[in-house]
């Protein structure tokens with residue numbers, strides 16, 4: 043049985059579908075959204091994270107690293123990415139948890155064991171499991187195994203996707219999924235590519251295909267001031283959603299917040315938020331009005 047790289051398993055999640063949920067975050071994403079709140083989700087490889095504020099400069103990681111990939115400089119511990127094997131030996135040696143590894147391999151059996159412990163909470167709250175990421179469709183074999191096992195246990199299943207994946211994978215997943223949380227960001231292909239790294243054609247076609255087979259879908263729009271909150275984008279998006287076949291999806295607006303800087307720093311990356319603004323109440327209400335004008339049920343928040 044295969045394994046997949048998971049970067050987080052979140053218990054008691056209340057914004058990832060109905061009820062109390064267990065959310066499993068797969069590592070690896072084909073998109074590079076500039077506003078990403080989980081930059082550690084993007085790479086398909088395990089990664090070393092380092093926190094300068096936690097580091098006490100003891101040098102234990104330098105001594106422990108079998109690759110001699112760590113060294114101390116004026117900014118704390120620097121890691122030579124070319125030599126680092128993401129083995130985690132430095133993290134185990136670190137007395138202050140300044141170093142950690144993002145990404146751990148799990149099998150279906152291991153994840154199922156974690157899921158089964160949560161069944162009482164699912165039963166009490168009408169919750170279940172949400173498969174998120176990263177992009178869960180990059181892990182379709184394990185995802186399908188997990189969906190089937192959850193189905194046998196009558197556990198409610200949600201898949202949170204960018205929609206950027208192989209149509210045959212998405213449709214296979216849809217056979218075993220009660221609800222999709224489907225991200226829509228920008229309707230203009232050029233702007234979509236500029237801000238996410240990929241064009242949106244595959245995403246829009248996949249969304250249409252899902253709707254055509256009657257899948258239950260909630261559209262999630264990360265609303266970023268200066269990027270996708272303009273009237274033209276929101277009108278196009280609302281029209282596209284309103285004209286989908288099948289049951290009409292609900293739309294949720296998720297306002298952008300500049301909260302990921304620390305995560306980017308831990309990865310040794312820069313978080314460029316220069317062109318991205320948090321929408322204020324007035325802008326949120328305007329976005330709600332533009333979308334609801336197409337007859338859609340729209341709300342703010344997950």
Ligand code: SF4
Pocket residue numbers: 090106107108109110111112121125126127128129130131132133
């Ligand atoms: S993860 Fe392993 S190879 Fe990379 S710096 Fe730490 S000990 Fe060295």
Ligand code: SF4
Pocket residue numbers: 096097098099100101102103104119135136137138139140141
């Ligand atoms: S072992 Fe941890 S606390 Fe010590 S220098 Fe390395 S990262 Fe810093």
